[in-house]
Amino acid sequence: MTVLVAGATGTVGSAVVRRLVAVGADLRAGARDLHRAAALLPAGVPVTRLDLEDAATWPAALAGVSRLFLLRPPDVARASRLQPFLDAVVAAGVEHVVVLSVQAAGRNPLLPHRALERRVEATGLAWTHLRPAYFLSNLLTVHRAEIRDRSEITVPAGEGRTAVVDVGDLAEVAVQALTGPGHERRAYELTGSEAPTWSEVAATLSAVLGRPVVYRHPGALAFLRRARCTGTPGALAAVMTVLYTVTRLGLASRTTGDLGRLLGRSPTTLRRFVEEHADAWR
Ligand SMILES: NC(=O)c1ccc[n+]([C@@H]2O[C@H](COP(=O)([O-])OP(=O)(O)OC[C@H]3O[C@@H](n4cnc5c(N)ncnc54)[C@H](OP(=O)(O)O)[C@@H]3O)[C@@H](O)[C@H]2O)c1
Structure with a gap:
């Protein structure tokens, strides 16, 4: 097979x-x-x-x-x-x-x-x-340089909450579905058990890295202008703006039990993810 x-x-x-x-x-x-x-x-x-x-x-x-x-x-x-x-x-x-x-x-x-x-x-x-849900690994890709180099994270999400998921957990479920029975005609909504605000994400980064990481939340237009200045490709900046505006409006905060049930354990938390990858932002 x-x-x-x-x-x-x-x-x-x-x-x-x-x-x-x-x-x-x-x-x-x-x-x-x-x-x-x-x-x-x-x-x-x-x-x-x-x-x-x-x-x-x-x-x-x-x-x-x-x-x-x-x-x-x-x-x-x-x-x-x-x-x-x-x-x-x-x-x-x-x-x-x-x-x-x-x-x-x-x-x-x-x-x-x-x-x-x-x-x-x-x-x-x-x-x-x-x-x-939103991949925690975005902190290691699109947001990595600003956290590592400037100790800030810029997301136009206000105080909206974001359901998050660890890609390792997601891959574990993908492999269950690819190799085992019982997943036919099923749709799984895969989130961790928490939906942090971006202030909480910054606070977690600060606590683990031992230095203050500041959360900046410009409006959507200011975010787009800033993305253009920092060389973020236009299409990616547009997608990020839509995504984070949805978050600001409180529409990205839903968590479910699907992932924990499939894994048979608690999904990876934001805190554990940041601890495991701390060197990437040092
Ligand atoms: N980021 C999030 O928070 C999030 C959350 C939920 C869902 N998603 C969804 O997850 C998907 C992205 O997954 P990802 O983060 O793993 O993407 P990714 O890291 O950007 O990688 C995209 C992969 O697709 C390959 N690819 C691009 N065009 C292709 C083509 N025409 N034929 C074959 N392969 C092609 C790329 O190959 P190359 O290496 O050759 O470019 C790369 O391997 C999107 O549909 C996104 O909407 C993302």
Whole structure:
């Protein structure tokens, strides 16, 4: 039973690959850039070229695959662009697709993630939708430099609360769905058990790092201007502004018990995540 992981060089895809390796699964990592994948992934992982929009890469990547981990790549705004790949997935005899979606997909039919979920459902294959909250690992990627270099975190979220999730926990659930029974036709809303405000995030960083980390919360327009000055790509800045405005309005705070139930333990907390990764901001 070979598991193919699309986007294996990404934050979630690479975590899923590492977890599959840890449980001894038969896997294939799909990546657009083989050199990048080889540098990032554990030695010995079989890597195949896979571009979800390049049909030439599909036959070799999909041969003999029964389970697929699929994401909506960040720059694919229209799920229809992935339909030819889904047709190839069906033709190749894949049995089950685990979709990396987003928490709000169950409530917002306009999200491209929901559009992808619906297209996967329409294939007739078994599916599992993973709908995660805000990744704690964003503190290690988009927010890392400002925390490390300026001891500040700038997010236009006011005092809104954000449900968060650890990508390691998310990968653990992804691997359960990819390798075990009982997850067919299920959608999981995956959050940790807390939804901190950004003041609380800054306070946790301050306590663990032993230096004050200041939370700055400009309005949406000021945030966009600042992002332009610091060289953040326009599309990313726009997505972040929408996301953090939703948070400011109190619409991103919902936590659920799905993750803890699936893990059989408490999800990773903000405090533990910051402690484990403290060196990244020092
Ligand atoms: N960040 C959050 O807080 C959050 C929360 C919930 C849900 N999500 C969702 O999670 C998804 C992003 O996951 P992530 O954080 O793991 O992304 P990521 O770190 O940005 O990685 C994206 C991956 O997709 C690959 N990719 C891009 N275009 C591709 C294509 N045409 N064909 C094949 N692979 C392609 C990239 O490959 P290269 O290395 O070649 O670029 C990379 O491996 C998005 O749908 C996002 O909305 C994010």
